[in-house]
Amino acid sequence: MGTLATTAVMDPAISGFARGPRQAAPAPGRDRSACALARKLDGFAPLDEQDRAALADLIGYVRPVERHTVLVEQDSVADHAIIVFAGFASRDKRRASGRRQIVAYLIPGDLCDRGVLHDYSLDHTIEALMHCLVAKVPRTAYLDLLGRHPRIALALQRARLAEEATAHEWLANVGMRSGTERMAHLLCELMERLGTVGQVTDGQYDLPLTQTDLADTLGLSSVHVNRVLQALRRDKLISLGGHRLRILAPRRLREFAEFEAGYL
Amino acid sequence: MGTLATTAVMDPAISGFARGPRQAAPAPGRDRSACALARKLDGFAPLDEQDRAALADLIGYVRPVERHTVLVEQDSVADHAIIVFAGFASRDKRRASGRRQIVAYLIPGDLCDRGVLHDYSLDHTIEALMHCLVAKVPRTAYLDLLGRHPRIALALQRARLAEEATAHEWLANVGMRSGTERMAHLLCELMERLGTVGQVTDGQYDLPLTQTDLADTLGLSSVHVNRVLQALRRDKLISLGGHRLRILAPRRLREFAEFEAGYL
DNA sequence: CGCCCACTTGAGCTCTCTCAACGCCTGTGG
DNA sequence: CCACAGGCGTTGAGAGAGCTCAAGTGGGCG
Numbered sequence: 352m353g354t355l356a357t358t359a360v361m362d363p364a365i366s367g368f369a370r371g372p373r374q375a376a377p378a379p380g381r382d383r384s385a386c387a388l389a390r391k392l393d394g395f396a397p398l399d400e401q402d403r404a405a406l407a408d409l410i411g412y413v414r415p416v417e418r419h420t421v422l423v424e425q426d427s428v429a430d431h432a433i434i435v436f437a438g439f440a441s442r443d444k445r446r447a448s449g450r451r452q453i454v455a456y457l458i459p460g461d462l463c464d465r466g467v468l469h470d471y472s473l474d475h476t477i478e479a480l481m482h483c484l485v486a487k488v489p490r491t492a493y494l495d496l497l498g499r500h501p502r503i504a505l506a507l508q509r510a511r512l513a514e515e516a517t518a519h520e521w522l523a524n525v526g527m528r529s530g531t532e533r534m535a536h537l538l539c540e541l542m543e544r545l546g547t548v549g550q551v552t553d554g555q556y557d558l559p560l561t562q563t564d565l566a567d568t569l570g571l572s573s574v575h576v577n578r579v580l581q582a583l584r585r586d587k588l589i590s591l592g593g594h595r596l597r598i599l600a601p602r603r604l605r606e607f608a609e610f611e612a613g614y615l
Numbered sequence: 616m617g618t619l620a621t622t623a624v625m626d627p628a629i630s631g632f633a634r635g636p637r638q639a640a641p642a643p644g645r646d647r648s649a650c651a652l653a654r655k656l657d658g659f660a661p662l663d664e665q666d667r668a669a670l671a672d673l674i675g676y677v678r679p680v681e682r683h684t685v686l687v688e689q690d691s692v693a694d695h696a697i698i699v700f701a702g703f704a705s706r707d708k709r710r711a712s713g714r715r716q717i718v719a720y721l722i723p724g725d726l727c728d729r730g731v732l733h734d735y736s737l738d739h740t741i742e743a744l745m746h747c748l749v750a751k752v753p754r755t756a757y758l759d760l761l762g763r764h765p766r767i768a769l770a771l772q773r774a775r776l777a778e779e780a781t782a783h784e785w786l787a788n789v790g791m792r793s794g795t796e797r798m799a800h801l802l803c804e805l806m807e808r809l810g811t812v813g814q815v816t817d818g819q820y821d822l823p824l825t826q827t828d829l830a831d832t833l834g835l836s837s838v839h840v841n842r843v844l845q846a847l848r849r850d851k852l853i854s855l856g857g858h859r860l861r862i863l864a865p866r867r868l869r870e871f872a873e874f875e876a877g878y879l
Numbered sequence: 880c881g882c883c884c885a886c887t888t889g890a891g892c893t894c895t896c897t898c899a900a901c902g903c904c905t906g907t908g909g
Numbered sequence: 910c911c912a913c914a915g916g917c918g919t920t921g922a923g924a925g926a927g928c929t930c931a932a933g934t935g936g937g938c939g
Contacts, residue, residue, distance in 0.1 A: 452787040469772070519719075522786045526834030561917070562919095569790075574920090614738040794927070835928090836927070838887085
């Protein structure tokens, strides 16, 4: 972990991890990396200090993973929960042709505990879309956490409802919006979600995804994604460069995409 | 209920309700209408006689609803669970333009208990796509049922996982398949789901949906749905008329759609 | 009998895709 | 230190899937 922060060029994806007052050395315990998860859960159900401390303790399980690392294999039953602390991971499906559909993002603070809670196999793969910080929490430790912290368990359940709603929203997005609208909607959603974990400043956030990733998310070709982004830039709705996204006209963007944040 | 069975022309949607040995008069208690739910749940977790009896008792809450009836309004918190016994209902979203996206079907045996379990408002509308038989089970009665019958509660939880997986599958369907493939995939899924509740015979089942419904499900125009269906007929994969669907070449259809039933 | 709704068919048009090429940046190896 | 390969973003052009508009058919219901 310490080594990660000193990686030659800081991947924008990771920057959220160490945001805020810069820490010379990683300060364990009250580390900001637990922040995303705590902030998110706190939004669903207020946590107390003990809950927060328990979440902070999860840092012990955090480790960096390379881009394209498969975190949970399709059709397997994971014996641990996956928690993303920095970077984006995806839930994706693939066709025989190799074509990929990303059905969800796991952004900092998101997690997957399917295997642990239900020991049901997953119908998709979970994969790091970039260099990430991910905690793999063993089943027993995870169940223990839920058992001791009912507020966390409650918040996680509500988070799961939001995830479900997001899946529906994505389906509606791909099903009834044009390419440009889809992109706008996705960018609005990400602003909202990243905002709740403190990774949006001044309508700006890091968008470390590849245009191909976006394409596989929105059901478009990467070429078309490129043009769609240009259209949004031309209309002065966003500015995007070096994986840094600026929402120039939030209201107009939301109206254009018919984005309603209620589902999150 | 009794009156429904004598409705002038029997809607194909309802036929599954009274399928099997025809009953002169509705026989309460061991009525086949509870069958769909019991069969489905039994597939997720084996039920015993008491569980079955409890499900059969739900018949008291069943009532017919007209097509287009809104069962749960968007943004409302339902104080009852919705259980579909016959016919199809949909979860759908609408755009300002009036365009609709169906994000899920509720077929016989399916239910929605979001409001009851979480009192969270729904991000979509639940609506009868045709004349249906639907039970509205009050919160207390529903919670009581779950409390007294842990096997049912377990089965319902697993059913919810399958629902989630289905949403992902639909997203992948719309995101990376052609119109014809999407339709084929949907028809395969429905064969599977209707099969588990005993509504498929000889590769045939009632498909009481409108082409417009199918269009709004698959993210296509109704005109194109029409042509897609013709293509499937031309290729001798299906035959469809009078809302009765025959899968002529199940294996070929599944291969064409790359359908894997695992997620259900 | 007539209306309404679902299905059908045709034609032109648009959005999006595919193929292809090129520039840029980065990491790698000589 | 430089050459090179690979990945990503960008641009152009032609092709194709799917859309919209429009008209017509047919069946069920008032």
